[in-house]
Amino acid sequence: MQNFTLSMPTKIFFGKxxxxxxxxxxxxxxxxxxxxxxxxxxxxxxxxxxxxxxxLNESNITYSELSGIQPNPRITSVREGIKIGRxxxxxxxxxxxxxxxxxxAKTIAAxxxxxxxxxxxxxxxxxxxxTLPVAAILxxxxxxxxMNGNAVITxxxxxxxxxxxxxxxxxxxxxxxxxxxxxVPKYHTAAGTADIMSHVFEQYFSTSEDIYLxxxxxxxxxxxxxxxxxxxxxEPENYEARANLLFAGTLALNDLxxxxxxxxxxxxxxxxxxxxxxxxxxxxxxxxxxxxxxKHVLDENNAEKFYNLAVNVFNxxxxxxxxxxxxxxxxxLQKFFTSLEIPAKLSEVGIKEEQLDxxxxxxxxxxxxxxxxxxxxxxxxxILKTTF
Amino acid sequence: MQNFTLSMPTKIFFGKxxxxxxxxxxxxxxxxxxxxxxxxxxxxxxxxxxxxxxxLNESNITYSELSGIQPNPRITSVREGIKIGRxxxxxxxxxxxxxxxxxxAKTIAAxxxxxxxxxxxxxxxxxxxxTLPVAAILxxxxxxxxMNGNAVITxxxxxxxxxxxxxxxxxxxxxxxxxxxxxVPKYHTAAGTADIMSHVFEQYFSTSEDIYLxxxxxxxxxxxxxxxxxxxxxEPENYEARANLLFAGTLALNDLxxxxxxxxxxxxxxxxxxxxxxxxxxxxxxxxxxxxxxKHVLDENNAEKFYNLAVNVFNxxxxxxxxxxxxxxxxxLQKFFTSLEIPAKLSEVGIKEEQLDxxxxxxxxxxxxxxxxxxxxxxxxxILKTTF
Numbered sequence: 001m002q003n004f005t006l007s008m009p010t011k012i013f014f015g016k017x018x019x020x021x022x023x024x025x026x027x028x029x030x031x032x033x034x035x036x037x038x039x040x041x042x043x044x045x046x047x048x049x050x051x052x053x054x055x056l057n058e059s060n061i062t063y064s065e066l067s068g069i070q071p072n073p074r075i076t077s078v079r080e081g082i083k084i085g086r087x088x089x090x091x092x093x094x095x096x097x098x099x100x101x102x103x104x105a106k107t108i109a110a111x112x113x114x115x116x117x118x119x120x121x122x123x124x125x126x127x128x129x130x131t132l133p134v135a136a137i138l139x140x141x142x143x144x145x146x147m148n149g150n151a152v153i154t155x156x157x158x159x160x161x162x163x164x165x166x167x168x169x170x171x172x173x174x175x176x177x178x179x180x181x182x183x184v185p186k187y188h189t190a191a192g193t194a195d196i197m198s199h200v201f202e203q204y205f206s207t208s209e210d211i212y213l214x215x216x217x218x219x220x221x222x223x224x225x226x227x228x229x230x231x232x233x234x235e236p237e238n239y240e241a242r243a244n245l246l247f248a249g250t251l252a253l254n255d256l257x258x259x260x261x262x263x264x265x266x267x268x269x270x271x272x273x274x275x276x277x278x279x280x281x282x283x284x285x286x287x288x289x290x291x292x293x294x295k296h297v298l299d300e301n302n303a304e305k306f307y308n309l310a311v312n313v314f315n316x317x318x319x320x321x322x323x324x325x326x327x328x329x330x331x332x333l334q335k336f337f338t339s340l341e342i343p344a345k346l347s348e349v350g351i352k353e354e355q356l357d358x359x360x361x362x363x364x365x366x367x368x369x370x371x372x373x374x375x376x377x378x379x380x381x382x383i384l385k386t387t388f
Numbered sequence: 389m390q391n392f393t394l395s396m397p398t399k400i401f402f403g404k405x406x407x408x409x410x411x412x413x414x415x416x417x418x419x420x421x422x423x424x425x426x427x428x429x430x431x432x433x434x435x436x437x438x439x440x441x442x443x444l445n446e447s448n449i450t451y452s453e454l455s456g457i458q459p460n461p462r463i464t465s466v467r468e469g470i471k472i473g474r475x476x477x478x479x480x481x482x483x484x485x486x487x488x489x490x491x492x493a494k495t496i497a498a499x500x501x502x503x504x505x506x507x508x509x510x511x512x513x514x515x516x517x518x519t520l521p522v523a524a525i526l527x528x529x530x531x532x533x534x535m536n537g538n539a540v541i542t543x544x545x546x547x548x549x550x551x552x553x554x555x556x557x558x559x560x561x562x563x564x565x566x567x568x569x570x571x572v573p574k575y576h577t578a579a580g581t582a583d584i585m586s587h588v589f590e591q592y593f594s595t596s597e598d599i600y601l602x603x604x605x606x607x608x609x610x611x612x613x614x615x616x617x618x619x620x621x622x623e624p625e626n627y628e629a630r631a632n633l634l635f636a637g638t639l640a641l642n643d644l645x646x647x648x649x650x651x652x653x654x655x656x657x658x659x660x661x662x663x664x665x666x667x668x669x670x671x672x673x674x675x676x677x678x679x680x681x682x683k684h685v686l687d688e689n690n691a692e693k694f695y696n697l698a699v700n701v702f703n704x705x706x707x708x709x710x711x712x713x714x715x716x717x718x719x720x721l722q723k724f725f726t727s728l729e730i731p732a733k734l735s736e737v738g739i740k741e742e743q744l745d746x747x748x749x750x751x752x753x754x755x756x757x758x759x760x761x762x763x764x765x766x767x768x769x770x771i772l773k774t775t776f
Binding site: 001002003004005006007008009011012013014015016017018178209210212213216217219220221223224227228239240243244247248251256259260 | 389390391392393394395396397399400401402403404405406566597598600601604605607608609611612615616627628631632635636639644647648
């Protein structure tokens with residue numbers, strides 16, 4: 001087990017009616033003028049936005065709004081948010097939505113006091129220093145962004161999707177009410193489930209040694225996603241399913257299962273390249289790419305990890321032929337994603353064959369990616385061709 | 389799943405040589421005059437105390453000492469610590485040891501600014517208000533106290549052992565170096581393993597609904613304790629085993645597996661009564677009492693939980709007769725504790741038969757205890773007689 005520092009500053013208010021703490025919590029962090037960041041019409045239609053605005057009014061907190069933030073949030077939205085925030089002299093950023101909204105809000109918080117362009121944070125041209133406090137009202141089980149210091153932003157001009165990691169943008173609090181996820185459509189519930197599972201896989205497939213405990217925690221989260229993803233899709237107002245998925249999503253990427261190990265993150269890097277050029281839903285891209293990545297990297301030396309996944313998570317009968325059982329596990333994962341009605345091929349989601357080369361180049365601009373097994377341009381192109 | 393608030397303010401520095409952060413972290417919390425709290429000679433003999441003192445000297449931090457804190461820490465030690473702390477005008481409390489030391493240090497921190505007797509906190513006569521910051525250097529995998537707001541203290545005059553729970557005494561940071569547990573003797577490694585497992589059982593056996601994720605996390609920690617407890621006993625300097633046990637101990641009682649549910653805690657209440665009159669090692673008492681508690685409360689209505697424990701943790705072959713398999717699981721747990729060389733009977737650890745009645749009365753002074761299944765005085769006496 002590697003050395004680590006565990007620091008979890010985000011306070012999570014989980015459960016029914018937890019929105020009631022909103023005003024008091026914003027004030028606790030000296031907020032009085034809030035920038036509300038959101039995307040879709042869903043939170044307008046289901047009344048959540050009105051409820052939030054009423055709560056702010058009751059607490060004498062003023063607000064301005066940045067709406068229309070898209071999935072794979074754009075740096076242009078970040079710029080717009082910073083401008084609205086400055087024009088209205090806001091002192092607190094509130095994200096209402098899933099990972100895209102929260103990531104955009106965090107980057108606005110990071111860029112608010114910075115004189116240059118916020119894309120500089122993603123090109124290592126600038127480091128995040130002073131930030132505004134940011135909080136999240138989560139409406140989709142998937143991201144983990146509600147309890148970590150990560151933000152992923154897309155720049156359409158440079159056709160790139162990059163990640164920022166700094167504890168300075170970790171939310172001060174997040175509100176997780178499973179009922180706020182009742183209106184998530186079937187397709188996005190499936191993609192969110194795949195996203196949660198992919199976050200776990202990126203940490204499960206680690207070459208770090210002596211991480212039995214973390215491995216078992218990973219399997220606990222995977223089993224939860226596999227059990228409740230389909231239930232939430234078919235019974236959108238099943239509180240048990242939505243609650244277990246929501247908490248699983250947080251634990252999959254709030255560092256809990258990353259303490260003491262190095263993750264791989266190849267599939268995320270490749271998916272970021274895919275969605276940078278296609279605007280594909282992140283979780284869908286991850287589900288398409290994960291089984292082919294697994295088949296590509298599986299070999300006799302690392303079969304044990306895949307074998308454990310097959311036996312412990314997919315209940316494949318143990319046996320002597322580790323490779324065979326490992327492959328059965330990967331097939332089961334593919335079947336599971338198919339059962340969630342997620343497309344299995346990039347060709348089914350609008351990617352053209354001639355784009356594969358460009359995707360591989362974006363994913364591997366120079367140095368190989370991944371740590372569980374290093375992948376170069378040719379490896380990534382091969383994986384992409386398999387998924388086509 | 390019940391509503392919950394997740395708040396984890398303790399920063400954990402985990403791994404080799406993490407002690408190096410000590411001076412900087414104490415200063416970060418405005419400490420300059422520290423009260424070091426410790427118990428046994430072990431930390432003197434293995435050089436840890438000298439190392440700590442050197443680090444404090446290098447950081448120009450002065451210190452005074454409270455030594456000789458016993459297992460089942462006494463309120464008299466707390467009073468002594470408060471006096472030494474006040475005489476030396478300390479501004480920071482540093483625990484070096486296992487749960488007993490940390491609990492004593494936390495209570496000193498709580499009582500430092502209180503004019504009355506610190507036992508008042510345990511009898512609800514007073515509430516904890518202002519406290520000194522407290523930190524822990526953990527030297528035993530067991531307690532969880534390094535990352536929670538609990539303290540358990542024994543009062544020999546009133547023959548009682550009581551718990552205090554307040555976030556005000558949660559450590560500001562804790563240092564967990566698995567190498568600091570290399571010198572833990574075999575007997576205490578076994579008792580610590582049982583302690584970790586008991587903490588998990590108290591939360592696993594919950595009547596709260598819709599807690600699949602938490603249940604799976606519990607099983608992950610149990611499997612880790614079962615795998616590494618025996619290895620750590622037989623190979624005391626096995627870093628992998630010590631590291632996994634140490635982190636498992638923290639996760640077993642840092643609230644992670646308690647979010648969203650009510651725990652039972654009957655076995656802890658009964659054990660506190662046993663060790664209040666006998667000074668038995670806490671983990672040993674828990675190991676003796678847990679299987680008989682399980683057999684006493686198991687019935688057709690709750691057999692599913694015990695069945696899951698048997699199948700998922702003790703690898704018993706699944707089957708139709710839930711009760712039979714549940715009982716096999718309990719037998720496996722008993723065998724595991726026996727394999728750790730932990731006594732199976734209270735009579736083997738110096739308890740006299742005529743004391744059983746007194747223990748039951750201390751454990752159940754009036755209202756029934758437990759929530760998974762309520763236990764009255766007669767239930768507890770029956771459990772105690774089974775263990776005799």
